[in-house]
Amino acid sequence: MHAFSHWLKNIDNLVFKFPKIFLTVIAALTLFFAFQVPKVQMYSDFADLLPQEHEYIKLHNSIRDTFGGANNVVMAVVVDEGDIFTQQTLARIHRITQAVDNVSGVNHNLLASLTHRTSRKVWLTDTGDVNSQPYYDPLKESWSDTELSKLRDDVMSNPRVFGLLVSPDLKAALIKAQFNEGQLNYGEIFDQLQQIRDTENADGVSIYATGQPMLWGWVYSYLDQLFLIFTTTVGIMLFLLIIYFRRAYGILLPMFGITISAIWGLGILSLLDYNLDPLTLVIPFLISARAMSHAIQLVQRFYGELEEVDEPREAAHRTFDSLFRPGSLGIVSDAIGLLLIALGSVPINVKLGIYASLWAVCVVFTVLIAVPLMLSLLPKPKPAAKRLAAEDALFGRVAAVVANRHGGMVILGVAGVILLVGAQLSSRVQIGESEPGSPILYLDHDYNVSSKVINERFPGSEELYIVARTDKKGGMKRPDVLQAIEAFQNHMLLDPELGGAKAVPDLVKQVNRIFHSDDPRWAIIPDTEAYVGGLMFAYMASSPVPGALKEFIDTDDQVANIVFFYKDHQAKTIRRAIHRAKEWINEPANQVDGLHIELAGGLVGVTAAMNESAYESNMLIIPLVLALIFVFVTWFYMSLHAGFIMFSAMMFCTVSTYAYMGLAAIGINVNTVPIIAVGIGVGIDYSIYIMDRIREETAKAQGHLQSAVLRAIATTGKAIGFTAACLIGGVIMWVFISDLRFQADAALLLVVMLILNALAAMFLVPSWVMIFRPSFIGSARYDDDGVLYAEKPQAA
Structure with missing residues (x-):
């Protein structure tokens, strides 16, 4: 475990040593930001769309x-x-x-x-x-x-x-x-x-x-639809939480996470004196939904740990110890993707990149720290209700496919074909608009x-x-x-x-x-x-x-x-x-x-200047997002192989996204470049969570990699499937309600990217691990039955 891991471990001990102090500070900051929210202004400034240095x-x-x-x-x-x-x-x-x-x-x-x-x-x-x-x-x-x-x-x-x-x-x-x-x-x-x-x-x-x-x-005339989109989105998320958890903490804490994260984000927006542009509203919705998804991972893990230790404080501590590191890595990946948007020359994206990246980083405090501390102080929850048989059967089938070499090779082969076809379809994507009229409507x-x-x-x-x-x-x-x-x-x-x-x-x-x-x-x-x-x-x-x-x-x-x-x-x-x-x-x-x-x-x-700027931004921002996440994951795990796995998952999703854009006639412009960058940063969380859980379960299973993959998919994989559904629920209503075509297209593009990232995490990452046995997961060998064991078990 390198120095950064030791530092994170020290944070773990410090946070759980003074839980009430940390929660009081978070509450005070939430109150401060709440007073800033009414000052937020929502409007569009045409000059913000123009690359002023062009x-x-x-x-x-x-x-x-x-x-x-x-x-x-x-x-x-x-x-x-x-x-x-x-x-x-x-x-x-x-x-x-x-x-x-x-x-x-x-x-x-x-x-x-x-x-x-x-x-x-x-x-x-x-x-x-x-x-x-x-x-x-x-x-x-x-x-x-x-x-x-x-x-x-x-x-x-x-x-x-x-x-x-x-x-x-x-x-x-x-x-x-x-x-x-x-x-x-x-x-x-x-x-x-x-x-x-x-x-x-x-x-x-x-x-x-x-x-x-x-x-x-016309854009302003549809702002009244925001209330309907907001209320239906909240209703969808509540419904999903009730169906999935059927327990109070599983329903209330994720909603708590999304609420205070939104308050912090809007408060930061107000303090920066930035306007909230109607065309970029899908991204704040997604960031807030992402906060809820981290909370879901935490509560899901807490319930699992509680079944083993039967003591809420210890279960919460173990949850924090297990998920704070991959969660922080995922949030940093989100923030990187968002912050790099600011490298473009268009003011609207510069503003978006700055405030959205800060908004994303806030999730570390409002969710990754706050939720486990609350779980440690709240009364012990009632035993879990019986899970749906169909739910376990579905993820059991997924695990059965990826937790063997033959299934993994088929999956990687199919992914390779998709990459080749996707590369061809990506060539159809135009810089600028592909249809007459305005793509906003x-x-x-x-x-x-x-x-x-x-x-x-x-x-x-x-x-x-x-x-x-x-x-x-x-x-x-x-x-x-x-x-x-x-x-x-x-x-x-x-x-x-x-x-x-x-x-x-x-x-x-x-x-x-x-x-x-x-x-x-x-x-x-x-x-x-x-x-x-x-x-x-x-x-x-x-x-x-x-x-x-x-x-x-x-x-x-x-x-x-x-x-x-x-x-x-x-x-x-x-x-x-x-x-x-x-x-x-x-x-x-x-x-x-x-x-x-x-x-x-x-x-x-x-428009010519905007198109040229969008092309330059696309050629700069998207490769940088991929490269920096690769570097950060490599450094975090001290393994080039770990970085390569994440890079491969990102490339699969990115190329497939461009292929979809080519088929749907969605052009690359100042509005779609940030959507792609956000989708990459947000979606990679899934792969990080599943890879880290496989690594942890491999150590627990004393090197039995197949058991580790089965266990990871049955736990974290299930949570990933649900969080993907929640994230999709967080933006899908823009597709059905908004009369602004761009907002609907942007939401649909994000839905496609979220699905692709969830599939990459559930299928590609475990398949790669099963076939190539990366050393950072644990040294391994095959027995006579072809089952993978570790020769030298590695500590978590």
Whole structure:
């Protein structure tokens, strides 16, 4: 037994020497944390999802106040019959536009709509001046058919409106709004937008809405489901405890463990001043359920020890002595998996990794120490009720399979095949989203339906911003700069999946054409800087609205925004868009002195950064979780073989998990990486418990390894099966109740990982031990009947 084991043994003696003092300290800390719980805030901050050190996000942050960011809302008014050019429909579009302009947090300068003052008809007067006026006059009480027909023709002749704000079939119009990023109240914005939809809804007219504020608003709208999920989860756990234990301590102490662990965890969250994000709620539920599972292991072992010694204090002491070491190792493994999440560059996961790892470590005090001490002080429980015959028969069959060399070899062979098939299926997993719409919500949800309708009728609601920057002010007036931007724009438009684009060269060409009697042959970029500047000035002078060029260039004429419209932000769409952009940018022949093309903003650019960050995090965090748990187990048992067994179990579960993700079309993103890391850390507890119990039983059986495996599965194996059921019960209701698809998918992913880890612990670990006879379990040999005995029994 090495120094660490001696240290743990000293803790054992100290704790049971002063049980009341330790319990009093734990109670006082619980009271302290309980006072912090009401201060916990639950909300989502869009900035927390963004890897702030990524170059795309730095660009996004620098241009969002000028050109807009990723917090935009796109609403569409669609008519069933005729087109939108009727007096009633135009009035409805105008009312919606004005109402959106009054929504909290909207950027009034970046609102776009057919009826908004910034959408203007531009023409050349008889005196050679450029003039403009809004397409829609809200003071006009009635429109004749001739006026409506003229308005229709004017709109169709302007490529900056037709196709972008009015659909090609003339049956739909968009209202686009940008919101000032920061402390946006998504719930308030969502309520206001939904009120607009309800007010303006009418027969023959459909109003759709998509965009980040709408998405987070929908997320907030389902927070009321938390109470139902919580109550049903508690009910499931209580039911399982009653069925399994049918004894007061077995029911009350695990619930006590989960309660005070949750209080400590939420108290730490409050002290760190972190918000509880709705998208990550599944993980706190799992950590709390994990606390209960440790309590179940302790109570189960206590009842077993009590049958041998018939004295509660001694039984509790022996329980603590047997389970504190593997339990601590399991909890440290949990904490490692959680803490490593913080190595990613996304703030939401940094926060999650820090508070969740501390929450997990608290289980050492709230369960591993508190529960045995309480058992030592509580009255002696009544004798156990008779166990169910079917329960013993089930685990007896499992033991019979794994406790012999032939069965073990079959199991390891099947596991090897599963690994090979799983590796192939894992290649299907994409970095990012594999389906259109938002994976947070179901495909038939109003939000995703709105996105689909808008993307079918328009170039696309998913915008990619690419910035052109010149070294000097006024650089955007240079003809060679505009020609380069146009060439880049044309290169991107060769992508058949790209819906459209908007950039300053198009505006310059359009104004130049107007100055030449609307002759299409003059839709070209002038060859002098002064001429270009004159066209820009003429356009601004024609508009009484300040900042008429703001959607295209900044006030210094030094930075321009090139907008590309995509119909989705699937992983393949984003990869193709970024690849095409870099392809042109990196071509030496396209370089223009003093011009720099920078990636990337808008929702597509932001998502690209998130995908790249998720890939980097996945390649860093998951291998580190596996490696550090391997190192820690190796050091704990002073055996490379012990570390290798745990590593093998983790690899089997991890590869199988990725295979499931490939089959279920679940992508790797900033939300799924922590789920995988948590699943690995939490699930490995099972294998640690079963391996440690086999080691202990081998010593007790004086080296009879087969008897040790049979005994371990009949005791710890049974507890593992039950704790796995409890952990599954702790998250399964998210699958059936939550209207947030991501929460349901995350819960289902955790369920799959918990099942895989339980199977690995019950089958793979004992089979490996039976076949390869690791020395840290005990030196062994076969007798004439093929039964394994130890030549040199090893102390526990």
